[in-house]
Amino acid sequence: MTERINYMKESPEFFKKLTELSMQEKESSIEESIRHLVHIRASQMNGCGFCLDMHVKEAKIHGERELRLYHTTIWRESTLFSPRERAALEWTEILTKMPEHGVSDDIYDRVRSQFSEKELSDLTFSVMAINAWNRINVAFKTVPGSADKAFGLTKAGLS
Structure with missing residues (x-):
């Protein structure tokens, strides 16, 4: 693939501004492990090889178990995710592939039962940010792995 x-x-x-938004995520109310799952799932859905490659490596560096990484595509069937993680993944999917009539009250209520208003707002900004990165x-x-050295991702050991 050629950039x-x-x-x-x-x-x-x-x-710079999009990078600032992504850096602000680290200060959000959403735990790092959920942010990794959100970034991975949206990148899978959007077919973004660069972002998927990057976020799998980041998650691995931060201690995520490999099997959970493999299971992000089948999170509904997997027993490896908590109710809070499932809600985050469902929110990621609905906002990434926004239905014609928006987000149903049923989905909103289900997700909202796992997150405070502040957390749900922060989670939504995380989904927005990764979707922006995916699209560009x-x-x-952008070639997957092309920024590994610059971002310190070689320590993931997934070359």
């Missing part, structure tokens, strides 16, 4: 455009170079001010990296065919 189409180096958007970081072409639009550095936008890149898919559009410009």
